[in-house]
Amino acid sequence: MSKQHKQSQKRYNEISSDIRFQVIIGIVLIIAIIIFSYLNLNRTALLQIESPNNIIIEKNTNTIFLETLTLRQKIAQMIITYDKKENKEQLQNLLIGGIHIGAKSSKEEFLSQLSDYQAQAKIPFLLTIDLEGCGNPFESFAKFPAVVNISTNEEAYIIGYQQGLLLKELGFTINFAPVIDLNDTIWKCRTFNGTIEEISEKAASYIKGLQDTGIIATAKHFPGKTIIANDPHKDIVITIIDKDDIEPFNYVKKENVSAIMVSHQITSGFIDSNGKPSTVSKEVNVKIHEQFDGLVISDEIGMGGLKSYYKDDITNLYIDVFSSGNDLIIYFNTDISQLVQLIDIIETSVKQGKIREKDIDKSVYKILKAKGFNVINHKLYK
Template sequence: MAAGCAGSGAAEPAAGRAGTAPAASRPAESATATPARATDASASSRVDAVLAKMSVEEKVGQLFMPVLYGPAADTVSGENQARFGVGTPAKMIAKYRPGGVILFPWAQNVKNVRQVVALTNGLQAASPRIPLLVGADQENGLVSRLAPLVTKFPGASVIGSTGDPSLARRAAEATGAELRALGVNLDFAPVADVNINPRNPVIGPRAYGSDPKKVAPMVAAAVRGFHDAGIAATAKHFPGHGDTGVDSHTGLPVIRHSRAQWDRLDAPPFAAAIREDVDMIMSAHVVMPKLDPSGDPATLSKPILTGLLRQRLGFEGVVSTDALDMAGVRKKYGDGEVAVRAILAGADLLLMPPDYRKAHAAVLAAVESGRIPAERLDESVRRLLTLKAGRGILERAPAADPAEAERTLRSAEHRELASLISRKAR
């Protein structure tokens, strides 16, 4: 179930993002304050300093973003015990030191504003050495994991129908401000797919439209809006999920676009997002045989993630897998091997592995054996740390304030913006 797809469990040049001043030299900041930017050299130096002090186990931990169960960091849950061998989210973080976590209502993470603020603050307190990416799947519209706490903005297709990218930017900025107030620093949005197939069972109105020339500026504007709010943005689902007739939660879609068709139909919104320094791009569990004849989904495809995304489009930021518990990526390999192959293909962040301990052990063993070279591991960890530096959370995560969150979420200004978008929709 993708972190950004519509299932109950659900899913992109960015190196050298600037970070903030070292924690010792800046005042305490609220969760809604947009972090100041430092020089690229400063951010790179601080990233290298953190990386040099990390053990192999800590580096492997940074590659993972699991779901943790319960409404508080110290909530004892049978799910946590079964999946991680420890009872609470805080103990899981202390044991495995993951790079981040993703919040879902079905994991009992989202009850009310003050509870979410306490949860995100508690999760960050459990990771004092390297703060967490705290992600949410808040596309608005069909995929709105923080509803009904946040403003009910129209989905991407409605915004796209206005023909006004400035509204995409304003909606993303407002959404980002609300996420940041809750202690969430990464949104798995915007959707950069071009919904070419009207029978698409999984994208549909989650996309800004069916014309890449109109979708691309909307995606770019949304990335700018999230950045205006100090939130990391994720363009998804690369290399494109818009022409599928199969839901990758339950099957493995095959898209038969030629390379020329891909360049014309699928690539433009991702290229636009990259030009806006998008923090993260999420892979798709789709097979594109004209781009990679191996039969592997893009999540496990080096020709696609490294060849097309890194080398052809020049993306230097974080590549996240779509959720690894989805059927589309689990058909051919076991849950441990999938995690290893995703890293070898070019992914940096392993999202929601269904068997966390098996995936973690497999990646650690692959590093220790040399199958995943130490240099390859460091590449991914450096990208993740650079993202954190760029969003002001490498040395210290901002503390969310419950009173400020209650003022920010569903504010009159945000509700009026949502109404304006609906009125301008065609």
């Protein structure tokens, strides 16, 4: 064999070896991509989600025994997440407390999806909506006036009652309304007009109309002045609260509003949040609970204002919002793994003594009562 031929053969072997190596690397990469894609697409299926079959409910008396819920299930009951029908089974298995429903194309779609959510739920979801008086999620089949155009207490009651009948028919549990902030300069159409007394009375009349149909009304956003300058969906709001700002809230408390939503702004003055967003301020929650034993609901904790305050320190955000006195935490993250992470963090915090389990139980007791259960809890705390 000639020297030139040997060199050619050697070069051929080197090239062949290099090609084989590249092919092997390519195959390995393709396999890795396929595995990663599979895991990414199926990560919710791989999560260890507890079966809710441990819960004891006496059907004939609609009695639920609180101590049969695990700590993780009780934490999950305090969460309201966002509507995503692909998550239905995981949300049912996790025992998530509620689902906030977005706009649909028709009445039939609302009826179908809400019924589908509840069909296999061991504990019914709280199904919530924002029918505030500005944007109307039922625009295609039901018309309602803007709240700002409601002129009398009688009209406020009728609108509340009409909306309540529709919400009940569709399968809703809670309406996140009315807005009783004074001087809403961003969405003026969703707040009542008039003096503080007139606003308070219209709000109470609307609430009575809504609750007379069995729908839970939510006065928001305590302690007021939520959107007078900046939008808390984007920025942290810092404001001074006057006595006038909380007068509508005090009024509707006396008129038996079922729930109050607390906002994210940092406040001073008549209500001092001690330098923290109101949602995570124990000082603000103490004020809410004065002469009020209904549900306290956080505003959505994924809002830009709250996240910017915590500088993406999700762990402390979660701990603070659960430990400050909120009964229900709104979190519109539809990634099941993120909801599981939230439950993990709160479970660990309870075991570490950062959050008291008896406070979790108090909130879940109220939530289950709001769902229509007779609730029995034999667990004793020191």
